[in-house]
Amino acid sequence: MYQSTNLPIYQSPISNILSFIRARGTRAWLVGGYVRDRLLGRPSHDLDIVVTKGGIALARAIAAAFGGHFFVLDAARDVGRAIVSDATGAALDVDVARLRAPDLLGDLALRDFTINAIALEIVYDEAASVAASAAVVDPFDGRADLARGWVRAVTEGAFLDDPLRMLRAVRHVAGLGFRIEDATFNLIRRDAAQLPTVAGERVRDELMRIIPAPDGWQHVRLLARLDLLRHVLPEAAALIDVTQSAPHYQDVFDHTRAVMAHLQGIYALLWPGDDGETTSYVRPQPVADDATILAAAAVWAELAEGLAPCAADLRGHLAQPLASGHTRRDWLPWAALAHDWGKPVMRSVEAGGRIRFLEHDRWGALLVEARGRALKLAVDEIAYVSRLVNQHMRPGHLAHDYPPGRRALYRFFRDVDTNGPDCALLSLADHLATYAARPDVERWQRRLGTTRLILETYFQERSARVAPTPLLDGREIMAVTGLSPGPRIGELLEGLREAQAVGEVTTRDQALVWLKSEIGGGG
Numbered sequence: 001m002y003q004s005t006n007l008p009i010y011q012s013p014i015s016n017i018l019s020f021i022r023a024r025g026t027r028a029w030l031v032g033g034y035v036r037d038r039l040l041g042r043p044s045h046d047l048d049i050v051v052t053k054g055g056i057a058l059a060r061a062i063a064a065a066f067g068g069h070f071f072v073l074d075a076a077r078d079v080g081r082a083i084v085s086d087a088t089g090a091a092l093d094v095d096v097a098r099l100r101a102p103d104l105l106g107d108l109a110l111r112d113f114t115i116n117a118i119a120l121e122i123v124y125d126e127a128a129s130v131a132a133s134a135a136v137v138d139p140f141d142g143r144a145d146l147a148r149g150w151v152r153a154v155t156e157g158a159f160l161d162d163p164l165r166m167l168r169a170v171r172h173v174a175g176l177g178f179r180i181e182d183a184t185f186n187l188i189r190r191d192a193a194q195l196p197t198v199a200g201e202r203v204r205d206e207l208m209r210i211i212p213a214p215d216g217w218q219h220v221r222l223l224a225r226l227d228l229l230r231h232v233l234p235e236a237a238a239l240i241d242v243t244q245s246a247p248h249y250q251d252v253f254d255h256t257r258a259v260m261a262h263l264q265g266i267y268a269l270l271w272p273g274d275d276g277e278t279t280s281y282v283r284p285q286p287v288a289d290d291a292t293i294l295a296a297a298a299v300w301a302e303l304a305e306g307l308a309p310c311a312a313d314l315r316g317h318l319a320q321p322l323a324s325g326h327t328r329r330d331w332l333p334w335a336a337l338a339h340d341w342g343k344p345v346m347r348s349v350e351a352g353g354r355i356r357f358l359e360h361d362r363w364g365a366l367l368v369e370a371r372g373r374a375l376k377l378a379v380d381e382i383a384y385v386s387r388l389v390n391q392h393m394r395p396g397h398l399a400h401d402y403p404p405g406r407r408a409l410y411r412f413f414r415d416v417d418t419n420g421p422d423c424a425l426l427s428l429a430d431h432l433a434t435y436a437a438r439p440d441v442e443r444w445q446r447r448l449g450t451t452r453l454i455l456e457t458y459f460q461e462r463s464a465r466v467a468p469t470p471l472l473d474g475r476e477i478m479a480v481t482g483l484s485p486g487p488r489i490g491e492l493l494e495g496l497r498e499a500q501a502v503g504e505v506t507t508r509d510q511a512l513v514w515l516k517s518e519i520g521g522g523g
Helices: 015-024 033-040 055-066 104-109 141-146 164-176 182-197 200-207 218-223 252-270 298-317 328-338 362-373 379-391 394-400 405-433 439-462 462-464 473-482 487-501 509-522
Strands: 004-007 030-033 046-051 069-076 080-084 092-097 119-125 130-137 321-323
Touching: 004 069, 015 030, 015 055, 015 394, 030 033, 030 104, 033 119, 033 141, 046 055, 055 069, 055 080, 080 509, 104 130, 119 141, 130 298, 130 394, 164 200, 164 439, 182 252, 218 252, 218 328, 252 328, 252 405, 298 328, 298 405, 298 439, 321 328, 321 379, 328 362, 328 379, 362 379, 362 405, 379 405, 394 405, 394 439, 405 439, 405 462, 405 487, 439 462, 462 487, 473 509, 487 509
Parallel strands: 046 092
Antiparallel strands: 004 130, 030 046, 030 119, 069 080, 080 092, 119 130
């Protein structure tokens, strides 16, 4: 019902946009996420407005008045978007829609959750010539749910109207720290089978706000309990109840979540929130109804010391964008989620009872590629996650013969390309999750030492030991050997690059000697 309380609107340029709207004589309301965030005292970079008529026309006028861009979002429903810049230069999306019902209350009844079904009527202050305050319209007690920290559906048919709203409920848990109200929880389980009707790119966009979020390891469990996981990421759901041998103490699904949790702990060491970063992480903590065991405080202290020399380089590396504005930091948790997708298919039991998953890394990479295409991921995003899944065992192999030699390190980087640091962190999280219940000090020291070597080699000696420029080019090799262009030239270039990386060749004269020995020896 209508409330008497007003909510000030002082954010610029939002107040200027609202003043512009009311000065045009248009009756309009703020709705959705902006209202929710204002009531919670949170910043917002999206503005949703409903008007009695002319949604597209108003969006176009806002874009023109504030030097922004304009798009038609839904011509049939009269929905347009203006993209303008806020005071910091960041993009502000202003979506303007015509009421979907004869009046505001009818429109709010068509929305997803009570916390998003609150409106602020834009009130124009004639004396000040600004939109200075707004009357709150809250017909479904959304403010009470905000206070309780509930995500509650507006109507029983909310998820049938748009099944994506079920994922959005989990996204609100991830973003707001709320919990799904019991009746809504049951509605989602009832309607979960409708989710496959949603376009892959819409599902992708919601998952990108769930999987990489802090405590993503808990959000994945929530997706499974809501019966949503098998409809959006069936490869992850297939891990449930897949048993494995010691040192693992969990099935593959819970182990996967533990890897995500320990990756979050690594992120907490890199982004602790005390250096002005807008995004910070905290080390995961035990959850009462979750049997996952987390690494001991002493292990985290050792890890912090081990990562410290390369922490700044790691932050810069993981901040690199892959596509669509998402970074390596966003996608590495996906690799943690997917790293064992190949295990259910490749599971075998030996005569003595030991469970094996031979080649699960390669099979998992293929599953990642297929799921990535279904979710309409960019080519670079699919390649990043699939390569990490395919190579996630490699740092463990390097640690087995600690310290790894220069040739082994070079071949590791040759195969993982620029993803060496990412692979090292993923493998480290995998190790921590596997041995948290039964620590193996010697094995841990080898793994930590190998991680340091990988990071130091990549960040401090990259030009010499990771990707050296061959001292001879293809033309020179052909001139010396008399070979014609073809695959053999590429093989020789790669062999020369490796010889340089391991220190066998350091000068052009040595490169010529090496080349003649390769040709003379039939290599």
